[in-house]
Amino acid sequence: MNPGTFDILATDAAGGTLARRGVLHTAHGTMQTPAFMPVGTQATVKTLEPRDLHELGVETILGNTYHLFLRPGAEIMETCGGLHRFMGWDGPILTDSGGFQVFSLAKLRKIVPDGVRFRSHIDGSLRMLGPVESMAMQRVLGSDIAMAFDECIPYPATFDYARKSVAQTIRWAGMSQEQPRAEGQLRFGIVQGGEYADLRGHCAREIVRIGFDGYAIGGVSVGESEPLMMKAIEASTPDLPWDRPRYLMGVGDRIQMVEAVARGVDMFDCVMPTRNARIGTAFTRRGQYPVKAGAWKADTRPVEEGCSCYCCAHFSRAYVRHLLHAGEILGVRLLTLHNIHRYMETMREMRAALDAGTFQDYRASLWRDLRGTDPPSA
Amino acid sequence: MNPGTFDILATDAAGGTLARRGVLHTAHGTMQTPAFMPVGTQATVKTLEPRDLHELGVETILGNTYHLFLRPGAEIMETCGGLHRFMGWDGPILTDSGGFQVFSLAKLRKIVPDGVRFRSHIDGSLRMLGPVESMAMQRVLGSDIAMAFDECIPYPATFDYARKSVAQTIRWAGMSQEQPRAEGQLRFGIVQGGEYADLRGHCAREIVRIGFDGYAIGGVSVGESEPLMMKAIEASTPDLPWDRPRYLMGVGDRIQMVEAVARGVDMFDCVMPTRNARIGTAFTRRGQYPVKAGAWKADTRPVEEGCSCYCCAHFSRAYVRHLLHAGEILGVRLLTLHNIHRYMETMREMRAALDAGTFQDYRASLWRDLRGTDPPSA
Numbered sequence: 001m002n003p004g005t006f007d008i009l010a011t012d013a014a015g016g017t018l019a020r021r022g023v024l025h026t027a028h029g030t031m032q033t034p035a036f037m038p039v040g041t042q043a044t045v046k047t048l049e050p051r052d053l054h055e056l057g058v059e060t061i062l063g064n065t066y067h068l069f070l071r072p073g074a075e076i077m078e079t080c081g082g083l084h085r086f087m088g089w090d091g092p093i094l095t096d097s098g099g100f101q102v103f104s105l106a107k108l109r110k111i112v113p114d115g116v117r118f119r120s121h122i123d124g125s126l127r128m129l130g131p132v133e134s135m136a137m138q139r140v141l142g143s144d145i146a147m148a149f150d151e152c153i154p155y156p157a158t159f160d161y162a163r164k165s166v167a168q169t170i171r172w173a174g175m176s177q178e179q180p181r182a183e184g185q186l187r188f189g190i191v192q193g194g195e196y197a198d199l200r201g202h203c204a205r206e207i208v209r210i211g212f213d214g215y216a217i218g219g220v221s222v223g224e225s226e227p228l229m230m231k232a233i234e235a236s237t238p239d240l241p242w243d244r245p246r247y248l249m250g251v252g253d254r255i256q257m258v259e260a261v262a263r264g265v266d267m268f269d270c271v272m273p274t275r276n277a278r279i280g281t282a283f284t285r286r287g288q289y290p291v292k293a294g295a296w297k298a299d300t301r302p303v304e305e306g307c308s309c310y311c312c313a314h315f316s317r318a319y320v321r322h323l324l325h326a327g328e329i330l331g332v333r334l335l336t337l338h339n340i341h342r343y344m345e346t347m348r349e350m351r352a353a354l355d356a357g358t359f360q361d362y363r364a365s366l367w368r369d370l371r372g373t374d375p376p377s378a
Numbered sequence: 379m380n381p382g383t384f385d386i387l388a389t390d391a392a393g394g395t396l397a398r399r400g401v402l403h404t405a406h407g408t409m410q411t412p413a414f415m416p417v418g419t420q421a422t423v424k425t426l427e428p429r430d431l432h433e434l435g436v437e438t439i440l441g442n443t444y445h446l447f448l449r450p451g452a453e454i455m456e457t458c459g460g461l462h463r464f465m466g467w468d469g470p471i472l473t474d475s476g477g478f479q480v481f482s483l484a485k486l487r488k489i490v491p492d493g494v495r496f497r498s499h500i501d502g503s504l505r506m507l508g509p510v511e512s513m514a515m516q517r518v519l520g521s522d523i524a525m526a527f528d529e530c531i532p533y534p535a536t537f538d539y540a541r542k543s544v545a546q547t548i549r550w551a552g553m554s555q556e557q558p559r560a561e562g563q564l565r566f567g568i569v570q571g572g573e574y575a576d577l578r579g580h581c582a583r584e585i586v587r588i589g590f591d592g593y594a595i596g597g598v599s600v601g602e603s604e605p606l607m608m609k610a611i612e613a614s615t616p617d618l619p620w621d622r623p624r625y626l627m628g629v630g631d632r633i634q635m636v637e638a639v640a641r642g643v644d645m646f647d648c649v650m651p652t653r654n655a656r657i658g659t660a661f662t663r664r665g666q667y668p669v670k671a672g673a674w675k676a677d678t679r680p681v682e683e684g685c686s687c688y689c690c691a692h693f694s695r696a697y698v699r700h701l702l703h704a705g706e707i708l709g710v711r712l713l714t715l716h717n718i719h720r721y722m723e724t725m726r727e728m729r730a731a732l733d734a735g736t737f738q739d740y741r742a743s744l745w746r747d748l749r750g751t752d753p754p755s756a
Contacts, residue, residue, distance in 0.1 A: 079676040
């Protein structure tokens with residue numbers, strides 16, 4: 001199947017939502033949607049090996065262009081044959097553009113017409129990242145899905161700032177799309193516009209006019225309220241082509257994901273399951289809890305009862321707690337395995353519900369399990 | 379087979395050394411000797427899971443009584459069903475007595491007739507560890523091989539200090555042996571005596587008089603020269619029964635191990651392969667090298683060419699170097715997998731040489747590979 005082919009296998013039209021069940025074909029295999037993509041910032045999903053990811057049922061992972069641009073850098077990455085070969089991952093990889101990180105991590109950044117000048121947060125060296133550099137780096141990385149270079153607007157931002165920034169994001173999207181790409185590489189455009197619905201709509205139409213293989217909704221989960229996030233999604237999607245995949249960037253709250261799916265979103269990425277594992281938080285079917293808490297010190301139950309992951313099948317909560325308190329790397333690794341498993345399970349269940357025409361039931365059950373209430377719209 | 383049965387399958391009598399090829403039966407399976415036991419201080423061989431250890435061919439691991447006594451403590455360990463169940467490891471476990479750690483790690487330690495009073499290095503609490511407490515803790519841990527409680531003499535130590543300490547170690551060995559043990563648990567006595575050959579001989583005879591399932595040589599690798607270490611081994615073994623396993627504590631240099639095997643030693647433990655992985659050192663057939671070095675930044679060869687471990691089969695030196703520089707846990711884990719594999723390979727080769735009657739050839743090849751010279755005695 002040609003990279004970029006996106007088959008919509010089922011919809012929730014009967015349920016009254018915009019949810020879709022699809023499959024996106026890439027140069028390194030397929031991605032079943034709705035999909036959650038674990039984040040592998042520095043060429044590794046933290047603590048995990050490719051064989052772990054395969055075992056967990058992960059199809060697509062995310063790599064960070066900003067981080068890999070600075071370390072190990074384009075030259076080493078090219079010598080090593082691109083990101084797939086470098087990290088030993090043969091499945092699909094989506095790389096972000098580096099836009100988000102250059103605004104959140106880099107020092108002394110200055111926006112210039114063709115991108116951002118900044119100092120590396122690693123060694124202080126002067127660098128430049130814009131549409132040209134980002135596309136070149138993503139070409140070297142050889143990702144299956146490259147993202148256009150954009151500015152992620154902070155929240156809150158004035159309408160005037162947002163308007164100018166959106167104009168720039170559109171211009172940068174055009175520049176991005178003019179750059180050569182790696183063989184079979186797809187390219188997604190990004191809709192920005194902050195909380196301003198008309199800017200979102202304008203941006204979406206312009207990005208679609210340029211034309212991409214898929215479309216992302218950026219600039220959410222940056223501190224705004226959940227209703228504002230949903231409004232930003234609702235303002236971004238109507239102008240996106242139905243037959244192309246939609247990717248909500250940086251959102252990993254399970255309720256926010258199911259609500260975004262109900263609004264027509266297909267793909268997600270977030271550091272939540274991995275980052276929370278590192279601070280000792282376990283995600284379960286019914287929420288989340290701190291495994292380090294004293295209540296579990298002699299608890300022989302697994303991290304999550306009924307869970308089939310490697311961590312829960314072999315170890316007690318007391319053991320994982322002990323490892324975390326003792327500062328043992330294995331504790332973080334086991335909890336990462338569990339959290340990613342929980343996320344993959346959620347997406348598998350969501351897809352199965354869409355296949356079975358029971359998405360609204362699943363959505364309601366997720367709300368009850370995680371928020372203790374029915375969905376607001378139900 | 380009864381726990382404690384030790385079958386000597388071959389010797390190197392023809393080669394003129396005291397090397398033996400054996401198999402020790404424990405309540406959780408067999409240990410082929412000569413054996414290297416990776417260290418799992420806090421109920422985990424750092425970064426590794428039980429499935430990794432099995433895949434690496436590890437048979438026996440070591441647990442630290444001192445650490446587990448302080449955290450998670452006897453009560454939690456008992457509730458959780460002992461160390462095997464706690465850490466999900468179904469193979470043999472050897473636990474040290476805590477003697478070494480209480481002298482090297484604890485604060486404000488004071489030797490009293492029945493053990494050592496000290497403050498926990500974790501929370502400063504006042505604790506007591508002696509033969510009674512150590513045996514009780516090892517009983518709770520349910521290790522397959524428990525070690526008698528001893529004092530590891532520092533180096534250098536005066537003859538007078540060493541003499542008094544040995545007397546105490548012998549008395550503590552007697553007290554240790556009087557304590558009840560877990561079902562099927564073996565107990566090893568420890569020969570101390572520092573650099574003083576007559577004290578070593580005296581200690582060995584007294585420990586053997588008490589009678590244990592196996593015998594350890596302690597108080598080596600504490601700063602003394604390699605010739606002194608060999609003399610300490612040579613002074614300790616003549617009085618040990620031939621048909622019981624001998625364990626050289628804390629030695630993990632491969633040349634020192636093969637030389638100890640030539641002197642009749644069967645078992646080893648050391649943090650070298652795991653600890654060195656954490657500082658970025660790879661062990662190879664021909665020595666060791668720092669993977670973080672700039673020379674490897676774009677080197678697409680594996681950490682060790684020709685190695686079949688998971689790390690070398692899937693990743694480049696440049697990738698592992700990148701992970702280590704980026705502070706990624708996976709880098710330490712991959713290097714730990716490699717280093718343990720290298721150690722297991724060395725022991726497999728040593729056993730195969732003993733089976734084939736070519737131990738002297740193997741010993742010489744190890745010297746040439748690791749020290750660039752023939753063995754001094756060859």
